[in-house]
Amino acid sequence: MNWLLVVAGAMVGAPLRFLTDRFVQARHDTVFPWGTWTVNAVGSLILGLLTGAVATGAAGSHTQLLLGTGLCGALTTYSTFSYETLRLATDGARRYAALNIVLSLAAGLTAAGAGMALAHALWS
Amino acid sequence: MDERAPRPLPWQGEWPVIGAVAVGGALGATARYAAGLLWPTPEAAFPWTTLVVNVVGCALMGILMVLITEVWTGHRLLRPFLGTGILGGFTTFSTYAVDIGRLAAAGRLPLALAYLAGTLLAALSAVALAGATTRALLGLRRRPA
Numbered sequence: 001m002n003w004l005l006v007v008a009g010a011m012v013g014a015p016l017r018f019l020t021d022r023f024v025q026a027r028h029d030t031v032f033p034w035g036t037w038t039v040n041a042v043g044s045l046i047l048g049l050l051t052g053a054v055a056t057g058a059a060g061s062h063t064q065l066l067l068g069t070g071l072c073g074a075l076t077t078y079s080t081f082s083y084e085t086l087r088l089a090t091d092g093a094r095r096y097a098a099l100n101i102v103l104s105l106a107a108g109l110t111a112a113g114a115g116m117a118l119a120h121a122l123w124s
Numbered sequence: 125m126d127e128r129a130p131r132p133l134p135w136q137g138e139w140p141v142i143g144a145v146a147v148g149g150a151l152g153a154t155a156r157y158a159a160g161l162l163w164p165t166p167e168a169a170f171p172w173t174t175l176v177v178n179v180v181g182c183a184l185m186g187i188l189m190v191l192i193t194e195v196w197t198g199h200r201l202l203r204p205f206l207g208t209g210i211l212g213g214f215t216t217f218s219t220y221a222v223d224i225g226r227l228a229a230a231g232r233l234p235l236a237l238a239y240l241a242g243t244l245l246a247a248l249s250a251v252a253l254a255g256a257t258t259r260a261l262l263g264l265r266r267r268p269a
Contacts, residue, residue, distance in 0.1 A: 006157045007150040014149020014213045015142045018204070019135060040217040047218035048225065068219075069157050074149040076217035078178040079185040080208075082247045086186075086255075101244065108221035116225060 002065055009070015013043075017075050031093055033084040033100060036077065041107035043076035048115020055116075058123035144201040148209015152181075156214050168230040171223045174216065175243050181215035182247040186254030194264055 020042075021035030028034055050068050053059035081104055088097035135142060156177050163173045185207065192203050220243060227236035259265075 003154055003157060006153050010149045010153030010213050011146045013153075014209055015146045017149075017212060018142065018145045018208050022138075040221075043218040044221040047222045051222050051226070065157075069160070070153055072218040073156060073216040074153045074213040076219075077212040078215035078217050078220060078243075078247055079181040079211040079251070080215075081217060082182045082251045083185050083189060085248060086251050104217070105240070105244075108217055109224060112218070112221040112225045116222070116229070 002062075005062055005065040006070040006073075009066045009068075009072075010074035013071040013074030017077065030096075031088065031091075032096055033081075033088075036080050036084055037100070037104055037107060040076045040081060040104055041111045043072045044108040045111035045115045046075075047072040048112035049119050050115075051112075052116040052119020053123060056120060056123040058119070140201060141204045144205040145209045145212075148205040149213035152210040152213025152215075155210075156216065168227065168232060170235055170239060171219075174219050174223060175239065175246065178215045178220065178243055179246045179250045181211050183250040183254040185211050185215075186251040186256075187258045190255045190258040190262075190264070194259070195262060 017039045020039050024035040024038050025033075047068055050059060050064060050072070054061075054064050054068075081100075085097050085100050088094070088100060159173055159177050163176075165171050165173050188203075188207055188211065192198065192207070196202070224236045224240050227233075227239060
């Protein structure tokens with residue numbers, strides 16, 4: 001029944017990504033995909049925290065399936081990130097395309113690292 | 125627009141779309157979970173399964189977006205269900221970011237950087253090539269910018 005935990009997490013994570021994207025994109029006037037950037041950064045932070053919690057024994061495998069594989073996996077997306085980057089490049093906004101790659105990687109890696117460090121500070 | 129007029133909340137009038145995204149997301153995440161069970165990658169090894177999942181999801185996204193924006197005038201729930209739902213739920217950025225951090229923390233920095241760059245290049249190539257191939261097969265001209 002482990003897959004039910006994944007399904008439950010994903011049924012929250014995917015709509016949360018859709019709604020966050022709508023909310024963020026309605027609040028700026030640039031072509032930069034801040035909506036996808038936001039969900040990828042937030043999801044990486046939560047997964048970093050969760051991964052650290054599992055490593056220290058503060059969270060178990062069921063929590064990992066529900067919040068990690070399910071929620072964070074569905075909240076974040078590589079396909080939309082890639083598609084939006086390509087669209088920016090082919091629509092003549094190459095600088096924004098490059099900026100999207102740099103800022104998404106910087107935010108995702110920083111958030112994941114911060115989450116793991118925070119978990120170790122809290123639970124080890 | 126009147127600044128004082130309240131903006132509609134993001135979910136207003138969107139319940140069918142939200143439902144389509146939720147069901148699609150559950151299907152995509154289940155497929156990603158199944159891939160991880162079928163092809164588990166050991167801790168501190170190169171995360172091949174997540175890389176393949178992300179690249180396949182990007183290739184399918186390239187095909188889907190050509191079909192949806194240039195070929196079909198499909199049902200309004202088709203894109204939320206297939207793109208935002210299934211492919212968004214199938215691919216993952218958080219596992220990608222955390223795995224890079226884990227490889228780096230395990231002292232495997234070259235492997236972490238290879239995974240970082242390898243996924244990025246393969247994913248962007250996949251979405252571009254799949255889109256271009258779909259367009260070529262269907263005899264479509266390049267979408268005007």
